[in-house]
Amino acid sequence: MANLLIVDASSALCSVSLISAAGVQDLTERQPRRHAQRLLPMIDEVLQVAGVDKTALDGLAFARGPGSFTGIRIAVSVIQGIALGLNLPVYGFSTLQLLAQQALAETTVGQVVTVLDAYMGEVFWAVYERNDEQDGLLCRLVGAEQVSDPQRCVDGLQYMLQAHQIDPYNCVLAGNGVALLTPTDRLPALSVVDGIEPLSHYAVDQVANAWQRGEFAGFEDFPPVYLRDSVAWKKLDEQPSLLKR
Incomplete structure (x- = not known):
């Protein structure tokens, strides 16, 4: 080895x-x-x-x-x-994929939104879905990794929910940037996995x-x-x- x-x-x-x-x-x-x-x-x-x-x-x-x-x-x-x-x-x-793999390893959901505090009033964020191809990767990227202000992140996730790109019953939020996503009532269906670093x-x-x-x-x-x-x-x-x- x-x-x-x-x-x-x-x-x-x-x-x-x-x-x-x-x-x-x-x-x-x-x-x-x-x-x-x-x-x-x-x-x-x-x-x-x-x-x-x-x-x-x-x-x-x-x-x-x-x-x-x-x-x-x-x-x-x-x-x-x-x-x-x-x-x-x-x-x-x-790094965002690393966070997603940890969240997926600790849950049974099929999707995860990873959000990191990017400082300067912004967040890094991305959506990942569970990979079932058994090729060594627990998840794969949906779309692209992004940096934006928290409100644009919320707007983007809201759009993906409405477009059914995110399954609200099969997706979680993870990362220290989740606390920056306000107003939180815009994403009521997504639960949060705490303590993911x-x-x-x-x-x-x-x-x-x-x-x-x-x-x-x-x-x-x-x-x-x-x-x-x-x-x-x-x-x-x-x-x-x-x-x-």
Whole structure:
């Protein structure tokens, strides 16, 4: 079995998973401002616990966004440094899909709307449906991943409900951006799965399948996904958020 390292730093959480012959080893910490200090030590700890030397790694995977601009940049830099140093292929996956896979793993519904706080008065959001083709992906994207203000997100979801693209009895909302979707009475039929945050563990099956299918490649094939074309990024503590902390 291949030794595959997976990292996610796209939110306040920082998570690392390792797939090896010994199984799956996970480590997660809440580090909203210390991703740069903690990600490499966390990788070393996971490797040590699993008894795998970093020179024995076969491939690297990472959440490439959308999400925290700083966190994504840190994850990309760390994975790129290891990949270049050890001449390893990489694989990038969507943070919104990661959230959807967790929600679907914990429920029996067929659809999930994942919503992340994008700060600056906006949310990242997408609709995913359960994938029954047994190809290693628990879900597939419906339409496109988007960034918008919360009201436009609500309007878009309301349209999809009216167009029967979303089944109100078979769909849930998940992610820390759900609290920003006001007025909530515009989406009365959709229940909410609380406590869903990006965790690298829920990318394990997707990453293992991608390895088997030969989908690992160079960094140019998996650029970071910010969804915003151009923005004056601010420090985290200067960014307005509609969520109370």
